[in-house]
Amino acid sequence: MTEITAPKSPVTTAEFADGIREQLKYGQGVTPEQATPADVYVASSLVVRHYLQDAWFKTQQDMVNGKTKAVGYLSAEFLIGKQLRNALLNAGMLDQFDEAVESLGFDPQTVVDAEYEPALGNGGLGRLAACYVDSLASLGVPAFGYGIQYRYGIFRQEFDSEGRQVEKPEYWLANEEPWGHVDYNRSQKVSFGGTVVEENGRKVWKPAWSVRAVPVDYMVPGYASGRVDTLRLWSARSYDEFDLLTFNKSEYLDAVKPKVEAENISKILYPEDSTPQGKRLRLEQQYFFVAASIQDVIRVFYPGQSNPDLTTLPDKITFQLNDTHPVIGIPELMRVLIDEYGYDWATAWDITTKTFNYTCHTLLPEALEVWPADLIGELLPRHLEIINEINDHFLEELKGKTRDKEKIERMRIVTNEENPKVRMAYLATAGGSHVNGVAELHSQLLKDVTLRDFSDLYPDKFTNVTNGVTPRRFIRLANPRLSNLITEGLGTDKWLSDLEMLKGLEPLAKDDEFVKKFAAVKQANKEDFAAYAKREYGFELDPNTMFNSMIKRLHEYKRQSLKILALIAKYADIKSGKVSVDDVLPRTVIFGAKSAPGYYLAKMTIQLINNVARVVNNDPDIKGKLHVYYPWNYNVRLAQHLIPATDLDEQISQAGKEASGTGNMKFALNGALTVGTLDGANVEIRERVGAENFFLFGMTVDEVDALYAQGYHPAVYYERDPRLKAAIDMVADGTFSNGDRNTYAPLVADWLTKDWFMTLADFTAYCDIQGEIEALYRDPLEWNRKALLNVANSGYFSSDRAIQDYLDKIWHTGPLA
Ligand code: 73E
Secondary structure, three states: OOEOOOOOOOOOHHHHHHHHHHHHHHHHOOOOOOOOHHHHHHHHHHHHHHHHHHHHHHHHHHHHHOOOOEEEEEOOOOOOOOOHHHHHHHHOOHHHHHHHHHHOOOOHHHHHHOOOOOOOOOOHHHHHHHHHHHHHHHOOOOEEEEEEOOOEOOOEEEEOOOOOEEEEOOOHHHOOOOOOEEOHHHOEEEEEOOEEEEEOOEEEEEOOEEEEEEEEEEEEEOOOOOOEEEEEEEEEEOOOOOOHHHHHOOOHHHHOHHHHHHHHOOOEOOOOOOOOOOOHHHHHHHHHHHHHHHHHHHHHHOOOOOOOOHHHHHHHEEEEEEOOOOOOHHHHHHHHHHHHOOOOHHHHHHHHHHHEEEEOOOOOHHHOOEEEHHHHHHHOHHHHHHHHHHHHHHHHHHHOOOOOHHHHHHOOOEOOOOOOEEEHHHHHHHHOOOEEEOOHHHHHHHHHHHOHHHHHHOHHHEEEOOOOEOHHHHHHHOOHHHHHHHHHHHOEOHHHHOHHHHHHHHHHHHOHHHHHHHHHHHHHHHHHHHHHHHHHHOOOOOOOOEEEEEEOOOOHHHOHHHHHHHHHHHHHHHHHOOOOHHHOOOEEEEEEOOOOOOOHHHHHHHHHHHHHHHHHHOOHHHOOOEEEEOOOOOOHHHHHHHHHHOOEEEEOOOOOOOOOOOHHHHHHHOOOEEEEOOOOOHHHHHHHHOHHHOEEOOOOHHHHHHHHHHOOOHHHHHHHOHHHHHHHHHHHOOOOOOOOOOOOHHHHHHHHHOOOOOHHHHHHHHHHHHHHHHHHHOOHHHHHHHHHHHHHOOHHHEHHHHHHHHHHHHHOOOOOO
């Protein structure tokens, strides 16, 4: 007997079908006969929203009226992915939807496919925010996700005929979007620029211009919790259609300029992951969404009160700053408290520091945001004053804690130089209660290196919350076959809200019959993916080869170069006859990655991968043993298809550079084995799944540091390993550029003379471990046993556990009563 705990549908199939008909008629204005799959998609989404409405109201009412502190997750990115199936799953209506749609003569998959993916994030950080709101709702915790409804999400990636990345605008709102409810009546005013004057001994900010922040609300239904939280994404609108003054002077085109400029604020997501550009518009975006969110929270929690007691704010809500992007919220809350509600500095600071917490997501120094004070002063003159004052108070406080003057100098929030800068990570650390990293190793390095002075003087502020991913989207929706097998193995489907239960699968790894079923699931998923890749990209994947995936942003530290060089080395070995093609394990390597548009070496790496694919896939000497595919425009949808079909996952960043990684968790949970370095969450994944079930290679953080210290000379490694030499020579000699030796010259020069992330130093270890991997893969039962043990022991990496950690260690709140 299988125990079923999945949520019960609030609606019958017949009611669902009636709902669709009604929405088609009054919403879309079409008959079922006229309707397209896109119409049925919109209508179905509205039916789902209809049935979630009461739970949404109740969650909000209980949040405002009850005593449970809410969570405000402030994030510049929410990479939510497609909504319909996720909402159906969480609300328990999957079957009713399928049957209702079929009864109207439509194919459910085609209807679901009509949804356009909202791509409002760059990568892991944005996807994490989306997983976290899912888990907050599923745990029944009252919460808001606050962010920006960009009109253009992350660019759509195409490849040109040379294999180079081309960025195309991603205008995802071109079609009707039924999930976001635009709430014009609850808009907020956000102001910029101008000057600060003194009036009656008080500072008064006289801004130069304002925009209207219009909330667009997305329901976030919890899985089987009966709760629906809110993702509130702000859209920038102009107040004045026309500047009347200018218009009256009949300068018609100039008159609409302010409108265009105001609306630019939420127009586009910056496509840089981990390399912020310090652009004025980005600061405008950051202030825009946090200022609107703070006003919104006061509106929601102190309704109709002109003189609210804001000393209770930290009991009503706790704000989590998702990286430094929303940190301008700290001086903004100070400003609101002091200038608008008349609190004194000390009281305002007490409220502010109790309300904010900060998650750091990086170790790369270039990713820690630093803003020129001048720029802040221009856009937010009052905030600059407040930041300077925070800095002064902070330096005073430090004097009471240490006599080390250099340390105090190093800890300045505002640097002491001709053109001072504001260090947002320091502001966040000083202005909040807790600072956390996103994996054990990362949190340790934050304390030891990046924020060392702070952790010396404020050790209690620092903690770790290892990232997690939602099992609803990334197991249940992405991998229904595996989900059914897990439920069969455990005798219950309860694991979907208590993922540590996967541990119960561990004994089944000894049961060959179960392992074979598990292997059959993977095989079927590979066949599905091959069909999908054929349909979407025209690729011909052979599901009887090992599927080896590397999907993540293209970045030097992630070392796609290492993967492609090892692959080229294998190709070179076959071409030179060192290795007989008949002995090669058939393997399909799949890359998915976007590069920041201005990132020269990353873009060249993309071009190289595409051209290696072209050459290798078409070389008859290879006899189809090696295939390389690079599906363009990697996104959440592609991840959901590819992860369940992957045998081997690559997490090969230089140790000490990947803060956590979350793809690694999704792969382990879907029964892929990982080849990886001791970096980010790999460390914890390996600890849990067992060293014998993880392919570890490469230098450790300490070895990397020692090598930097001693002086790193990549050419030494090139000379030492003939496989590496052959691979780099092949890139240099034009094999992958139709004989042109210049195409990849900058990349080759970088490898041989700089190689900042030590790809060459780890190359030999990487190739050696691939030998072990191939030996194991030739034994399918053993391979799948290990893969199953990965699933059984990865339950810890649920975002439900991560959110529970935030609740216990940082937020000190919990579910609504
Ligand atoms: O290691 C990942 C981590 O798993 C890290 O690189 C990523 O965040 C993930 C979730 O914790 C990340 N993204 C950014 N910084 N760290 C970032 C920075 C600026 C803009 C956009 C994204």
